[in-house]
Amino acid sequence: MKIGDKVTCINDDFSQFENIHKLYTSLPKKGKKYIVRHFDKNNSRVLLEELRNPTAIIKGFPLEPGFGSSRFANQKDDSTIALAEELLLEVVEEYSDIEELELV
Secondary structure, eight states: OOOOOOEEEOOOOOTTTTTTTHHHOOOTTTTEEEEEEEEEETTTTEETTTOOOOOEEEEEEEOOOEEEEEEEEEOOHHHHHHHHHHHHHHHHHHTTTTTTTOOO
């Protein structure tokens, strides 16, 4: 994951955090797409373009609270998907006369 990546929230269950709304004013919603504006590899902490939360003191430092990267899945660019589909169709057409294709 890196800055600028398009991601989709796959886990918006914050029920284990009783007082989450004291720290966050905006939370991600499952199925919604976002753009990464900051990624902290050390903590796997993600900040999103579409969501802003007030600065809080976290481990002694003023930081905007982020979200665990495991809550998000990277999205492939539509052009990447289209290219992959095009290449797959070419392979299928090329080998369409072969009755059985042995995979190794």
